[in-house]
Amino acid sequence: MKAAYITIHDKIKDDIDLGIWKIGQRLPSERDLADEFGVSRMTLRQAITLLVEEGVLTRKVGSGTYVASTRVQEKMRGTTSFTEIIQLQGKTPSSQLLSYIKTQPNEKERQMLHLDSKENIVRMERVRFADGVPVVYEVASIPERLIQNVKKEDVTNHFFKTLTDNGYRIGKSHQTIFARLANDKVARLLDIKKNQAILALRQVSYLEDGQPFEYVNSQYVGERFEFYLENN
Incomplete structure (x- = not known):
C-alpha cells in the first residue's frame, strides 16, 4: 500500500499531466490542499516537497507554490540539434565547453562512426543549458x-547548422534511452544530488547518404527534460 504522501504526489502530478493544473498556475494553500485530500499538513507538505525536488512544482517565497515551467521536451522523431529544440521551446540555449580534443577513437566510437583504423575524431565534452539552467551533460x-x-x-556552438552550411544534408538518428544514477562529476556539473536518477541517451546521427557524423553520450536531468514519441 502506498504511503499517503505518495498517493497525493501521484494525483497532483497526474492532474498536471492532464492539464487540470496549467504551467505557471498557482496551487491552493497547503492548508486547503490538506483539507481536500483529508490529510495532515505535514503529510501534504511531504508530497509537495517531493514534487518540488523533482522539478514538477516550484516554490516562490511569499507567493506560494506553482506548476513549474522549466522542463524542455524533445520529440523522438527525426534528427534535431539541442539548440533547435531549446529555441522551439521559446528558451535561450547556451553551452559550457569542458574539453575539445583531437584523438584516436576508442573501439565503441570506431564502431558507431564506421571509422577505419587510421581515422581520428574530435571529442568534445559540454554542459548544455536552457535559459541558464543546466539540462544535459554530453560527450x-x-x-x-x-x-x-x-x-x-x-563546431561547439552550432554543429548541425555548420554541417548544413557546408553542404551536408542531415538524415536520421538512432537513439537509446535508459535510466542511470548521477555520479559525483555529473551531479556537480548539472547542479543536482549525487545518485539522483537521470536519463541517459546514446545517439548516432547520420547524413542523408547514411554516413554517421556524430556519436553522443548524454545525461539529462529528468525533471528538466522529457522525451516523447510521435507516430505518423
Missing part, C-alpha cells in the same frame, strides 16, 4: 575529416 564524438577545415567555435 560528442565527430569524425575529424568532416570538420578539419571548420572553426572550433562553429
Whole structure:
C-alpha cells in the first residue's frame, strides 16, 4: 500500500499531466490542499516537497507554490540539434565547453562512426543549458575529416547548422534511452544530488547518404527534460 504522501504526489502530478493544473498556475494553500485530500499538513507538505525536488512544482517565497515551467521536451522523431529544440521551446540555449580534443577513437566510437583504423575524431565534452539552467551533460564524438577545415567555435556552438552550411544534408538518428544514477562529476556539473536518477541517451546521427557524423553520450536531468514519441 502506498504511503499517503505518495498517493497525493501521484494525483497532483497526474492532474498536471492532464492539464487540470496549467504551467505557471498557482496551487491552493497547503492548508486547503490538506483539507481536500483529508490529510495532515505535514503529510501534504511531504508530497509537495517531493514534487518540488523533482522539478514538477516550484516554490516562490511569499507567493506560494506553482506548476513549474522549466522542463524542455524533445520529440523522438527525426534528427534535431539541442539548440533547435531549446529555441522551439521559446528558451535561450547556451553551452559550457569542458574539453575539445583531437584523438584516436576508442573501439565503441570506431564502431558507431564506421571509422577505419587510421581515422581520428574530435571529442568534445559540454554542459548544455536552457535559459541558464543546466539540462544535459554530453560527450560528442565527430569524425575529424568532416570538420578539419571548420572553426572550433562553429563546431561547439552550432554543429548541425555548420554541417548544413557546408553542404551536408542531415538524415536520421538512432537513439537509446535508459535510466542511470548521477555520479559525483555529473551531479556537480548539472547542479543536482549525487545518485539522483537521470536519463541517459546514446545517439548516432547520420547524413542523408547514411554516413554517421556524430556519436553522443548524454545525461539529462529528468525533471528538466522529457522525451516523447510521435507516430505518423
